[in-house]
Amino acid sequence: MTKSLLAKYNIAAPRYTSYPTVPNWQIPGPGQEEWLLEVKKTYQEQGIINLYIHLPYCEQLCTYCGCNKRITKNHAVERPYIESVLKEWAMYVAALGEKSVIRELHLGGGTPTFFSPENLSFLVEGILHQAKLAPDHSFSFEAHPNSTTYEHLRTLRSSGFNRISIGVQDFGQDIMLLINRKQTTAEIYRVVEQSRELGYESINFDLIFGLPRQKIDHILTNIEHLQKLRPERIAFYSYAHVPWKSPSQRAYDETDLPRGDQKRELYETGKRFLEEMGYEEIGFDHFALPQDELLIASKAKRLHRNFMGYTPHDTRLNLALGVSAIGDSWGAYVQNEKKIEPYRERVENGELPLIKGYLLTKDEQIIRRHILNIMCKESTCWLNPEVQCADLFAGLERLKEMEADGLLQIDGHCLKVLPAGRPFLRNICLAFDQHYWKHEVGAGRFSEVV
Numbered sequence: 388m389t390k391s392l393l394a395k396y397n398i399a400a401p402r403y404t405s406y407p408t409v410p411n412w413q414i415p416g417p418g419q420e421e422w423l424l425e426v427k428k429t430y431q432e433q434g435i436i437n438l439y440i441h442l443p444y445c446e447q448l449c450t451y452c453g454c455n456k457r458i459t460k461n462h463a464v465e466r467p468y469i470e471s472v473l474k475e476w477a478m479y480v481a482a483l484g485e486k487s488v489i490r491e492l493h494l495g496g497g498t499p500t501f502f503s504p505e506n507l508s509f510l511v512e513g514i515l516h517q518a519k520l521a522p523d524h525s526f527s528f529e530a531h532p533n534s535t536t537y538e539h540l541r542t543l544r545s546s547g548f549n550r551i552s553i554g555v556q557d558f559g560q561d562i563m564l565l566i567n568r569k570q571t572t573a574e575i576y577r578v579v580e581q582s583r584e585l586g587y588e589s590i591n592f593d594l595i596f597g598l599p600r601q602k603i604d605h606i607l608t609n610i611e612h613l614q615k616l617r618p619e620r621i622a623f624y625s626y627a628h629v630p631w632k633s634p635s636q637r638a639y640d641e642t643d644l645p646r647g648d649q650k651r652e653l654y655e656t657g658k659r660f661l662e663e664m665g666y667e668e669i670g671f672d673h674f675a676l677p678q679d680e681l682l683i684a685s686k687a688k689r690l691h692r693n694f695m696g697y698t699p700h701d702t703r704l705n706l707a708l709g710v711s712a713i714g715d716s717w718g719a720y721v722q723n724e725k726k727i728e729p730y731r732e733r734v735e736n737g738e739l740p741l742i743k744g745y746l747l748t749k750d751e752q753i754i755r756r757h758i759l760n761i762m763c764k765e766s767t768c769w770l771n772p773e774v775q776c777a778d779l780f781a782g783l784e785r786l787k788e789m790e791a792d793g794l795l796q797i798d799g800h801c802l803k804v805l806p807a808g809r810p811f812l813r814n815i816c817l818a819f820d821q822h823y824w825k826h827e828v829g830a831g832r833f834s835e836v837v
């Protein structure tokens with residue numbers, strides 16, 4: 388990538404896990420009845436759901452972290468929290484009126500493995516007791532190497548979990564120290580070996596480029612470990628610096644953060660070696676080995692993306708339980724209370740703990756589809772009048788300069804992202820984002836695209 392392109396396009400922009408993006412949602416957003424109507428409508432159309440459960444606790448604060456978490460060493464919080472999650476689930480079960488069919492179940496956080504294996508098993512049994520499973524179902528969870536015991540892995544495997552996502556971030560102990568993350572290389576190896584022994588079908592590593600004081604040497608060391616461990620998937624995230632949202636990121640010096648070209652080089656180096664090792668890039672921050680379902684879906688142009696990242700299935704109804712969790716019915720989004728106490732209080736009162744959300748207009752659903760196509764397939768077409776709207780044409784006008792810069796090609800009724808445009812998928816989507824152009828706000832809300 389040329390330096391001038393990077394300088395020109397490295398602006399603050401959303402990651403487009405939703406459209407409209409979260410800062411544009413309304414408070415309070417759809418009410419409980421309105422949301423449940425949307426949920427029922429989508430369930431009637433597709434007959435299938437994905438379920439995300441947010442488990443927010445962690446024992447220690449990693450200062451780089453941008454997730455919603457609560458730090459505590461008090462494990463007495465586990466059971467009451469799970470009981471609230473199960474009550475929240477019971478409200479959806481009552482609304483769907485039958486044993487609904489689950490395709491994907493994902494435990495995220497915080498740190499799901501903060502919870503004891505017994506409590507996790509109690510949670511999963513409580514959910515599945517009131518559900519059926521799709522034939523192609525798949526269960527996954529986020530595992531912090533430091534708190535994932537053999538017993539966690541064994542219990543979750545016997546509860547049906549077949550995928551594990553290990554939070555590695557970087558193998559460098561100097562970086563771990565700097566971001567206050569307790570994790571050894573030996574623990575990562577142990578979790579991988581035990582997961583394989585127990586029959587987990589797919590292991591994902593979360594890795595980050597752009598961490599404080601991260602150098603090319605760190606990336607090369609990471610690559611050496613990857614050569615030995617060969618996880619099926621790798622999420623290679625760009626470090627998101629959002630100190631206004633995650634003040635703990637102020638714990639390190641901003642001048643220690645690789646920026647611009649330096650940061651991009653970390654990515655390019657990682658990408659080059661991953662490709663040499665047989666990994667292929669999916670979307671803009673994922674890699675997978677050829678036999679992986681995600682890569683097969685990507686090649687068949689069946690890739691989809693939701694709040695959890697890329698997935699091989701276009702599941703329209705994504706229900707989310709737990710504090711701060713985000714639900715998506717395709718026509719509407721909702722987010723739960725972000726603090727544990729009001730979340731639990733509202734659930735205990737028999738109420739869905741919604742705090743914000745958005746009901747999409749028909750045009751916004753059209754733009755949402757085009758943004759998804761760009762993020763997942765690096766192309767989108769609008770020959771059919773049903774996928775045309777004024778916002779689409781306004782966006783195409785804004786892309787003239789990027790087209791002239793060789794980032795994309797607009798041919799008749801189709802837009803195709805060219806290889807040089809791949810690092811700038813977020814910029815391309817931005818062109819269609821009417822909310823962004825109305826307010827022209829990016830900095831102070833989103834991280835930079837590179």
Ligand SMILES: C[S@@+](CC[C@H](N)C(=O)[O-])C[C@H]1O[C@@H](n2cnc3c(N)ncnc32)[C@H](O)[C@@H]1O
Pocket residue numbers: 445451452453454495496497498499529530531532553554555556593594595624625626627628
């Ligand atoms: C909830 S955390 C992972 C689970 C577990 N708590 C752990 O630390 O291993 C989800 C992932 O978000 C990513 N993440 C968190 N903060 C980030 C940031 N500021 N920039 C980029 N990625 C971030 C990390 O890769 C992390 O593994």
Ligand code: SF4
Pocket residue numbers: 444445447448449452453454456496497498531554
């Ligand atoms: S990175 Fe994981 S363990 Fe660390 S604070 Fe964030 S959620 Fe908790």
